[in-house]
Amino acid sequence: MVKTLSDISLNFIQNNLHKLDDVCKLPTVYKELLLEQIAWHDLLTESYVPHMTKLFSKSLTKINFYKCEQISDNLLKSIAASECKLESLSIIKCFGITDDGVQAITRNQTELKLLRLRGMKQLTDNALKLVWSENLIVVDLKQSSGISFKGVDTLAGRNRQIKELYLWGVAEHTHRSRSHEERMHAYVISLAYHLGPSLEVLDTKLNQMCDECLVAVASYCPNMRILNLHGSSKISGQALTKFSIGCPGLKVLDLSFCTHLCSPPDVEALWTLPTSLTDLSLIGILLTDTQILVECLQRLRRLKCVKLCGVPALNDETLAQILEHIGAGLTLFDISGSVSASLTDKALEAVTQHCSSLEALHLSLIPNMTGTGLLPLLRDPVRATRLKGLAIGMKKLSYEVLSEVVAQCSNLERLHLSGVTCVDDEILTTLAQNCPGLSRLCIKGCRLVTDVGVCELARHCSLVSLVVSGVGSLTDASIFCLANCCPQLEEIYMNGCANISPVAVRYLKDCTIPRLFVGHATPNAAPDQLMARNLDTGQFCRVDKLV
Numbered sequence: 001m002v003k004t005l006s007d008i009s010l011n012f013i014q015n016n017l018h019k020l021d022d023v024c025k026l027p028t029v030y031k032e033l034l035l036e037q038i039a040w041h042d043l044l045t046e047s048y049v050p051h052m053t054k055l056f057s058k059s060l061t062k063i064n065f066y067k068c069e070q071i072s073d074n075l076l077k078s079i080a081a082s083e084c085k086l087e088s089l090s091i092i093k094c095f096g097i098t099d100d101g102v103q104a105i106t107r108n109q110t111e112l113k114l115l116r117l118r119g120m121k122q123l124t125d126n127a128l129k130l131v132w133s134e135n136l137i138v139v140d141l142k143q144s145s146g147i148s149f150k151g152v153d154t155l156a157g158r159n160r161q162i163k164e165l166y167l168w169g170v171a172e173h174t175h176r177s178r179s180h181e182e183r184m185h186a187y188v189i190s191l192a193y194h195l196g197p198s199l200e201v202l203d204t205k206l207n208q209m210c211d212e213c214l215v216a217v218a219s220y221c222p223n224m225r226i227l228n229l230h231g232s233s234k235i236s237g238q239a240l241t242k243f244s245i246g247c248p249g250l251k252v253l254d255l256s257f258c259t260h261l262c263s264p265p266d267v268e269a270l271w272t273l274p275t276s277l278t279d280l281s282l283i284g285i286l287l288t289d290t291q292i293l294v295e296c297l298q299r300l301r302r303l304k305c306v307k308l309c310g311v312p313a314l315n316d317e318t319l320a321q322i323l324e325h326i327g328a329g330l331t332l333f334d335i336s337g338s339v340s341a342s343l344t345d346k347a348l349e350a351v352t353q354h355c356s357s358l359e360a361l362h363l364s365l366i367p368n369m370t371g372t373g374l375l376p377l378l379r380d381p382v383r384a385t386r387l388k389g390l391a392i393g394m395k396k397l398s399y400e401v402l403s404e405v406v407a408q409c410s411n412l413e414r415l416h417l418s419g420v421t422c423v424d425d426e427i428l429t430t431l432a433q434n435c436p437g438l439s440r441l442c443i444k445g446c447r448l449v450t451d452v453g454v455c456e457l458a459r460h461c462s463l464v465s466l467v468v469s470g471v472g473s474l475t476d477a478s479i480f481c482l483a484n485c486c487p488q489l490e491e492i493y494m495n496g497c498a499n500i501s502p503v504a505v506r507y508l509k510d511c512t513i514p515r516l517f518v519g520h521a522t523p524n525a526a527p528d529q530l531m532a533r534n535l536d537t538g539q540f541c542r543v544d545k546l547v
Contacts, residue, residue, distance in 0.1 A: 021435025218246025
């Protein structure tokens with residue numbers, strides 16, 4: 001895999017803006033891409049910023065800045081001065097921007113459809129003061145803890161066409177008082193009233209929702225399609241039942257860690273979930289009543305995605321009863337992280353028997369599984385090639401099963417093999433040759449892997465995410481190969497890989513197109529470790545121990 005001609009051309013332009021006079025004639029889409037890439041690679045030096053004005057024009061419709069501390073209020077004001085009419089504004093973790101800059105770029109943006117200010121902890125409610133667009137349908141304020149629900153409610157009052165609202169981490173404080181939570185809940189109820197039937201997606205976190213909030217959403221927002229209640233431990237069964245009745249068209253519901261629902265009488269609310277559901281998550285609900293679990297899922301015949309991680313009521317018998325009724329329609333099934341030894345390979349026989357449409361299967365961290373129950377599925381060419389995602393990080397995973405996966409699942413895009421000790425270079429080589437569409441791979445702790453396997457993967461697969469933490473034998477050879485073959489790489493985790501040098505990591509960052517996230521902590525590295533380039537091989541190696 002190599003960079004496309006358009007990517008090479010854009011890289012040349014972004015590095016030579018100061019020499020090129022005709023950049024203003026580029027099509028708008030390339031100007032927008034250049035603005036993104038210049039920010040990704042931290043090229044906004046004091047001497048370079050003046051040349052960026054060549055990219056500012058009335059035709060700009062999309063701004064996307066990600067994790068660039070060089071982005072400033074003045075830069076946003078310069079873009080706003082071009083009188084562009086933005087449809088999409090996305091600024092994520094750019095800590096050099098304040099309320100003043102956001103106000104400048106959002107003033108008079110009446111065509112704005114998407115506003116994303118994610119992880120902007122320095123912003124306050126004032127940042128939203130001038131956002132006013134009849135076309136605004138998506139607002140994402142995740143992890144912007146300086147923004148309060150009062151500010152979100154005011155925004156909703158001015159922009160009543162909002163359909164999707166992402167508030168995970170808004171107004172998040174370590175120590176909340178009771179009065180603070182009461183005010184927050186009051187504003188949630190108010191914004192539900194303001195948006196009414198327009199609101200279809202609501203994403204919240206950790207007790208941002210209470211019973212009164214949920215009932216208000218059910219009363220004012222009957223068109224709700226997606227609701228995330230992850231960690232809302234105060235939600236009762238009675239409120240959930242009222243919500244299920246008020247939003248009969250709900251498609252996606254996340255009840256993960258809603259711990260109030262695990263015991264009677266609240267657990268009985270699971271019987272009332274809308275039959276329209278296609279995606280349900282019960283992760284971390286310590287439900288022990290096997291009858292309610294089975295009957296709850298058996299009646300939801302439209303389910304396509306089910307997540308049951310850490311549910312004690314799930315065992316070989318209950319899983320078979322559930323899949324007998326809904327297995328044929330499932331495309332994603334996640335039972336990772338079993339809390340007991342109640343799931344064995346017998347459960348996989350039920351998966352093989354009933355799940356004929358699976359595209360993703362997650363079985364990681366199940367202690368008593370070897371995976372052999374999946375062999376008939378993996379040897380079926382139709383069903384094996386349908387699989388796009390597999391998470392099989394199981395300690396006892398059979399080498400035979402792993403061999404079948406890499407040989408038969410030719411359309412794999414995501415593979416998680418964390419802690420599977422039998423993974424070696426031969427497995428990775430076969431995976432690389434048979435699965436060209438693989439983009440995300442985790443081989444954390446797979447100590448038999450060397451540069452040979454990783455380089456083979458880099459040459460054949462356009463990797464976007466790679467986890468090799470704990471694979472201590474890897475060297476700069478792997479990093480240089482990734483740099484030359486995987487320009488779309490977005491994240492790489494290599495904690496504990498002490499033989500990979502910081503210089504090679506910097507080279508990898510320079511070569512990738514998007515901003516690359518790197519996890520490279522080596523706490524066990526020698527304090528006097530010294531790396532130098534071998535002029536014969538081009539690799540960096542340790543020289544502090546050479547005589």
